[in-house]
Amino acid sequence: MSTWVQGRVVERIDWNDKLFSLKVEAEVQPFVAGQFTKLALEQGGERVQRAYSFVNPPEAEYLEFLAVSVEEGQLSPRLQDLQEGDNLMVSPRPSGFLTLDEVPAGRELWMFATGTAVGPFLSILGSPDCWDRYETYVLVYAVRYERDLAYLEQIKALAAERPERFRFVPVVSREAVDGALQGRIPELLSSGAIQEAAGIPIAPARSQTLICGNPDMIRDTLAVLEGMGLRKNLRRTPGQITMEKYW
Ligand SMILES: Cc1cc2nc3c(=O)[nH]c(=O)nc-3n(C[C@H](O)[C@H](O)[C@H](O)COP(=O)(O)OP(=O)(O)OC[C@H]3O[C@@H](n4cnc5c(N)ncnc54)[C@H](O)[C@@H]3O)c2cc1C
Structure with missing residues (x-):
């Protein structure tokens, strides 16, 4: 080819x-x-x-x-x-490891995205196979301004289809928006605001997390999750944190 x-x-x-x-x-x-x-x-x-x-x-x-x-x-x-x-x-040859076949079993799957990195999570959530693997799926989607939130209709439709199994936590950093948390993912995880909004705690025995997008957010979120006892998911040593940096 x-x-x-x-x-x-x-x-x-x-x-x-x-x-x-x-x-x-x-x-x-x-x-x-x-x-x-x-x-x-x-x-x-x-x-x-x-x-x-x-x-x-x-x-x-x-x-x-x-x-x-x-x-x-x-x-x-x-x-x-x-x-x-x-x-x-x-390119006719897709690649990448931000896929559920790389992620161990768990109770909840957390997906943390900044900006355009919501894309791969929508691909995952839109795929019927994805729903067999975890009890609950949480999408945390962080942007600067409300107008930067794309695919809201699609995300709301997912929530309406599976109200028990899907939680959406929008995060907007630079303005206050009804229904969204204000701030950055790492601080909002550290304070527990994201877990409270989702109604689910984060702990190594139950949580699997995917983090994608801005490398600063990934670095800081990794540090917060490691502080909660989660570990990087590597093929040799499976853990709870799988990441993909966009730059
Ligand atoms: C695995 C992977 C998947 C990616 N998927 C996407 C995607 O789905 N959508 C997408 O828009 N980009 C995505 N990117 C980033 C994309 O490849 C380009 O880097 C981006 O479009 C900028 O290219 P450019 O030539 O315009 O800018 P360049 O001249 O290459 O400038 C790069 C700079 O742009 C900034 N930047 C890069 N990507 C982004 C971004 N997504 N949001 C904000 N700032 C950014 C950074 O400051 C970076 O240093 C992905 C990157 C990787 C590694």
Whole structure:
């Protein structure tokens, strides 16, 4: 199989002036919910490629990516310029370890995301197989402003479908929003505010956690969870904390 296949944008969603989703038609190899692939565009005769997580579950007809246009970024502003019908290059070989087959058993699965990193968790939650593994699933989704919360309708639909088994904890750092916690994930975990909002405690014997997105949030959240007795999940030494940094 070649290194790149051609993809075509079939739909775009603009969540705000910087945050957008692209639905893409492309022939890629089967993937596991939570994985990513690479997208690329030619720029001045050079191919610029970056990793993007699938938002769609593996069963979906189209690939879907959630991205933010990074100021002065090389690729993301160009992706934001793409319109329906435009082409881009897609790597046909998905990869990544933020998948439930890498995560040991437990009672609750906690998913901590900043910004666009909610994408792989929506892929996981949208996949019917995911619901066989844990009793309860908690999505903690942190952004700066309320307008940065994408896919709220989809998340609310998940909550309505499985009120007993799914908890949603939105976190907004830079403004007070009804129904959301205000602050950063590490401090809100440390104070117990997130556990209180979810109605579930965190402890090594019951919790599995996935953390994805901003590397500072991941570092600080890791430290707080380790303080609660949880350990990194490595293939050689299984634990309760599985992570994926976006940069
Ligand atoms: C495994 C993996 C999966 C990823 N999945 C996604 C995804 O689903 N959606 C997505 O938007 N990005 C994702 N990224 C980041 C993405 O690959 C690019 O780094 C990002 O789009 C910026 O590329 P750029 O060329 O525009 O900026 P660059 O010129 O490469 O600038 C990189 C800088 O942009 C900032 N940055 C990078 N990614 C983000 C982000 N997501 N949110 C805020 N600031 C960021 C950081 O400061 C970083 O140092 C993922 C990265 C990895 C490693």
